[in-house]
Amino acid sequence: MKNLDPIIEQFLETLWQEHGLSKNTSASYRLDLESFSEWLPTPKAFLTLDHFDLQSFLGERLEQGYKVTSSARMLSCLRKFFRFLYTENYRQDDPTLTLTSPRKPAHLPKSLSEEQVMDLLDSPNTLDPVELRDKAMLELLYATGLRVSELVSLSIDNLSLRQGVVRVVGKGDKERLVPIGEEAGYWIQEFFRYGRAILLNNLQSDVVFPSRRGQQMTRQTFWHRIKHYAVLAGIDSEKLSPHVLRHAFATHLVNHGADLRVVQMLLGHSDLSTTQIYTHVAKARLKSLHQQFHPRG
Structure with missing residues (x-):
């Protein structure tokens, strides 16, 4: 049994003492909160997470x-x-009030056009x-289509500029190698040459992209950075999600004819049906172009 944050332990104790949950239910809650704690960027991040993070x-x-x-x-x-x-009174709000029950997405994920991505970059x-x-x-x-959590936690050891790949360790210690391409490789090298040492200011860090304090950046911080650049690019930040570039990566690959199983492998999806949503994105794009340009569209 893993040691959890004292506040989480207090919560579990309260469930048992005041709500009379069975041992099996209490054990299930503990396992869920262990999984949640492993996902957190810092042990007490649950005190500041918002609706979008959850x-x-x-x-x-x-x-x-x-x-x-x-x-x-x-x-x-x-x-x-x-x-x-x-x-x-550990928090002044409850970010779960507006959360909806998770479902496999039946809708098209939000994405950006290639022109919008270029403006953002x-x-x-x-x-x-x-x-x-x-x-x-x-x-x-x-x-690469990395998840934001995979990006901010990317370590120096899992990046090979010489081979042009990143090594990502996902659920169940499943590994995948993802090519980074010349453009991304160039800008990472530029950051290593002219930016990383300045940010670290003589501190040590194993992550590729440290914060200004020399620590691993949180997902929330990077999400705010994306929204900042979206505003500069003239993109409505309210229409974005933290995974907007991951969705764009997959959508644009499919639009250009990439094999769906290759996209599945690059994204780290365990189920092909999760990846198939991007074929609908491509079809929707083709339908839109047909309506726009065909004489009888």
Whole structure:
């Protein structure tokens, strides 16, 4: 049994003492909160997470192959936990109030056109060390389709500029190698030459893209950075999600004829049906072009 944050232990104790949950139910809640804790960027990040962070967490579980029933149970657990944090004054809000039950996406994921992606990637001022880092991160995200959590935790040991690949360790210690392409490789090298040492300021870090404090950047921070550059690029940030470049990566590959199983492998999807949503994106794009340009569209 893993040691959890004292606040989480307090919550579990409260469930047992005040709500009389069975041992099996209590054990299930503990397992869910252990999984949730492993996902957190810092041990007490649950005190500052927002609605989008939690929706991203639940979405990632579906991508990793967890059943909808498992994710629904996780949501139930999180709702109880964050209600506890609110009533015990650990938080001033309950971010689970607007969360919806997780489902396999029947709708098309939000994506950007290739022109919008280019505008977004061109937004950072690469003369500034922080924005040079962001430029390299955005380029790598679009080049590889990494999840934001995989990007911010990417270690030096899992990046090979010489071979032009990143090594990603996913659920169940499953590994995948993803090519990074010349453009992303170039900007990572530029960041290593002119930005990383300045950000670290004599500190040591194993992550490729450290924060200004020399630590691993949080998902929330990078999401705010994406929204900042979206505004500069003239893109409505309200229409974005943290995985917008991951979706663009997959959509644009499919649009250009990439084999669906290759896209599945690159994204790290355990189930091909999860990847198949991007074929619908491509079909929707073709239908839109047909309506726009065909004489009888």
